[in-house]
Amino acid sequence: MGYLVLGLLAGLAAVERKGFLQAMLSRPIALAPLAGWALGDTAGGLLLAPPLELFWLGAVNLGAALPVHEALGTAAITGGAVLAGRALGVAVSPEIAILAVLVAAPIALLGRKADRLVEGWNEQIALHAEAALAGHHLREAVRCNLYGLAAPFAIAAVLAPLAAAAAAAVIPPLLRAAPGAAAPLRVGFFAFAGFACASGAKALRARAAPRWFFAALAGFAVAGLALWRLR
């Protein structure tokens, strides 16, 4: 049942991402908590949402250029983490989360390849629309546009549960076999999160971005430490 829900969510996110609306509902910051909630671990989704959003902050559709499929990647990572946690009988923790990232993140690259295929299929739809118009079938020529929503939905609905299943199959035996790996993996999660923030700042492409990024990092870190000492 969990895989079905994940597939449905990933499919809808893939449609919202480009074909309809584009209201940030398929961005990692929204999709990860939604997927976590749908699979019964909202907190796990919330743990993954900020680093994934910042990591893929630059994944935008500029002109004809295709970005990595961040929605597919997010659904697969969150699904894999929650399902692996379920198999271990625990909620998603940083060590489970980082293993899910390591196993499932490349699916976002595969998603980009699939997007290229979809564009090819859509060309066939465009030809069909032109033929319909030439045959005076105006309604069909116009309606064709909606056919293009099917392929992105189907691809994401299949690939996200597959990648999540791979993560859910690999992570529990790994953590059971090496319980001592939990602490270093937790550090790995924070290293990934720190890198994700750098990726976000870099994606903003502002001339002043390095100044703002490093100043805010230092300022907030010092303020946080001061607050912590005061307490």
Next chain:
Amino acid sequence: MSAPVPAAAAAPAKVPGRSLARVFWRSLFLQASWNRRGMQNLGFAYAIDPALRALYADPARREEALRRHLGFFNSHPYMAAAIVGGAIHHEERVASGAEPERGPLAYKQTLQGPLAAIGDGFFWTALRPFFGALAALGALLFGAPAIVVVLLSYNAIHFLFRAGLFLAGYRRGDQLVVTIARLSLPVAADRLRAVGAGLCGASAAIFLLHAGAVSGSGAAVLAALAAGVGYVALARGARLLPTAYVATLMGIGAALLLGHLHRSS
């Protein structure tokens, strides 16, 4: 293909409000069948169809109009709302006989490129990443409610823009450019990008404080290193996913090494 301009009609053709609302709703599907041949052509024809139905009772004229809009089109999906509105403005003039049939096409061809550049520069590389970074920071500080508030705010702005641009295009036609120029979007984009980078820095600080609290000061230092060195590597052209693997695995490796040294001392 263009027919001669008919003699002036008795009353100017107007698209009813209900049809305009349907066009706006359908414009949200602009990229449903994005393809390399005509890019957003199917989406544009799908969006404008209710207006063409209202304007052209004669099926032959409607077919001709639809053919006009099934040609190549590509712009930013939010900014395209303005062009859809403006195309209806021009189609009304064509239907009234006040303009030749090439009018709507010329309008689309003139505006699609510049509006795509403005939309990409403002919405895709400034406003949306800014709100993404704000939502990430909000989630780290306040949890799920912050994400809801940020997404609602983004969409309030997004829909205000989209609907406003659609109406501006419809009402003002060619004067739309003046309306968009007044918004000074490139200036706002620069500020949003800089502040967005600051939000990413603040998020990094929170992560390293979390790391320190959960896994000790060594973890905080490693997170800070991943952020700092990671930024420099990306600025020098390193690829995102492989560099993320390197940063993560180096973090894990360093933690293993530190743990080993700690135990052996």
